[in-house]
Amino acid sequence: MLPFRRAIIFAVFFITAFFLIRRAHAPEAPNPIRRPPPKAATPEHHAPSTSNPAQAQAEAGPDHRDRPVPAQRVIQDISKMSLYDKLAYLYPYDVESKFPAYIWQTWRSTPADDKFEFRDQEGSWSWHHPGFVHEVITDQVAVHVLRLFYATIPEILEAYDALPEPVLKADFFRYLILLARGGIYSDIDTYALKSALDWVPDTVPQNSIGLIIGIEADPDRPDWKDWYSRRIQFCQWTIQAKPGHPVLRDVVSRITAETLKRKKEGTFVSKEKSVVEFTGPAIWTDTIFDYFNDPRYFDMTRSAGKINYLNFTGMETSKKVGDVVVLPITSFSPGVEQMGSKDLEDPMAFVKHDFQGTWKPESERHIGEIQ
Numbered sequence: 031m032l033p034f035r036r037a038i039i040f041a042v043f044f045i046t047a048f049f050l051i052r053r054a055h056a057p058e059a060p061n062p063i064r065r066p067p068p069k070a071a072t073p074e075h076h077a078p079s080t081s082n083p084a085q086a087q088a089e090a091g092p093d094h095r096d097r098p099v100p101a102q103r104v105i106q107d108i109s110k111m112s113l114y115d116k117l118a119y120l121y122p123y124d125v126e127s128k129f130p131a132y133i134w135q136t137w138r139s140t141p142a143d144d145k146f147e148f149r150d151q152e153g154s155w156s157w158h159h160p161g162f163v164h165e166v167i168t169d170q171v172a173v174h175v176l177r178l179f180y181a182t183i184p185e186i187l188e189a190y191d192a193l194p195e196p197v198l199k200a201d202f203f204r205y206l207i208l209l210a211r212g213g214i215y216s217d218i219d220t221y222a223l224k225s226a227l228d229w230v231p232d233t234v235p236q237n238s239i240g241l242i243i244g245i246e247a248d249p250d251r252p253d254w255k256d257w258y259s260r261r262i263q264f265c266q267w268t269i270q271a272k273p274g275h276p277v278l279r280d281v282v283s284r285i286t287a288e289t290l291k292r293k294k295e296g297t298f299v300s301k302e303k304s305v306v307e308f309t310g311p312a313i314w315t316d317t318i319f320d321y322f323n324d325p326r327y328f329d330m331t332r333s334a335g336k337i338n339y340l341n342f343t344g345m346e347t348s349k350k351v352g353d354v355v356v357l358p359i360t361s362f363s364p365g366v367e368q369m370g371s372k373d374l375e376d377p378m379a380f381v382k383h384d385f386q387g388t389w390k391p392e393s394e395r396h397i398g399e400i401q
Contacts, residue, residue, distance in 0.1 A: 108182065114283045116183050121210055123274035125353050126237040129226075130273065132213025133164040136200060140166045148218045151384070158222040166218070172203055179210040186282070189289035194298050201309035204266065205281050212273035221382040223364070226270055229380055230355055231348065240353045241277055242270040243318065244362035246311055248343050248369045259312040262339035266314045268362050268381045276327060277354070281317040285309055322351055344370060347378065
């Protein structure tokens with residue numbers, strides 16, 4: 031019996047040793063309980079430290095250097111600011127940003143309505159700008175859009191609501207939507223002949239411009255004042271801008287101040303205070319020329335003189351002034367057969383205006399008219 035007992039003991043020992051050795055050399059079995067992640071390195075855990083930010087950035091590797099740092103803005107009380115400064119704070123301008131891919135148009139109905147009158151014109155913009163967000167803003171929507179974008183500046187909403195004529199609201203709205211969101215505004219009765227990507231030559235960097243405008247009128251005749259309000263008049267039926275551009279900021283400030291002033295006086299539109307002067311091409315043109323001669327944005331000591339209509343009359347190609355590109359009259363008014371405008375097939379013809387909405391009697395303008 032003794033040898034048998036010894037054999038049993040030896041067998042148990044051998045089997046136990048075998049399993050212990052095999053377990054020691056086997057890979058670790060997965061742990062069903064998730065282990066906590068290791069603690070981040072801190073000075074208490076002997077993390078490397080340096081007082082040189084450049085050295086720390088270099089040690090972090092190229093991924094760290096390339097990672098953009100989000101800009102932080104200090105929250106300010108804008109109630110004491112001027113209207114111009116409020117707009118600058120709410121919608122800052124960055125010339126190096128891209129032109130937003132928006133197309134804004136306004137009318138009393140949308141393309142979804144069976145009675146929509148400008149289907150071909152509206153469709154031309156979508157055709158030439160695939161991938162753009164294209165919105166036709168109706169009367170009811172326009173009011174709510176402005177309440178969303180300008181809720182913190184009640185004087186703008188007060189001015190918009192106070193404007194008595196739909197044509198005035200239509201003019202004001204285009205400046206407001208471009209100031210807040212940028213992109214392209216074009217009247218509903220315009221055809222896009224070419225993509226906006228072709229409006230500016232490739233030699234002009236997109237990060238050096240923030241506003242693209244065209245000439246509406248260049249009346250080289252003695253009686254031009256009988257027909258137009260300015261010797262050179264910039265059109266406002268088509269505008270491309272980056273949000274926050276100073277020209278838009280300025281024209282919105284001017285219209286708001288003038289509207290609230292006229293509201294107190296009780297007289298909005300008269301022979302002396304026409305729509306063109308109030309919200310239309312006249313104030314738009316004046317604001318642009320004031321910007322061109324503003325020492326806050328241009329070094330006037332290096333200028334050959336004050337910029338005026340003489341710098342633009344008779345021009346046939348685009349001209350860059352600071353961050354503004356001015357297009358010749360053919361670009362947004364081709365085929366009008368006057369003032370040097372060329373035909374629709376000209377390489378500089380970008381937008382065709384039918385003059386069916388903007389220049390209708392004011393009673394027929396619909397944007398801003400809640401029915």
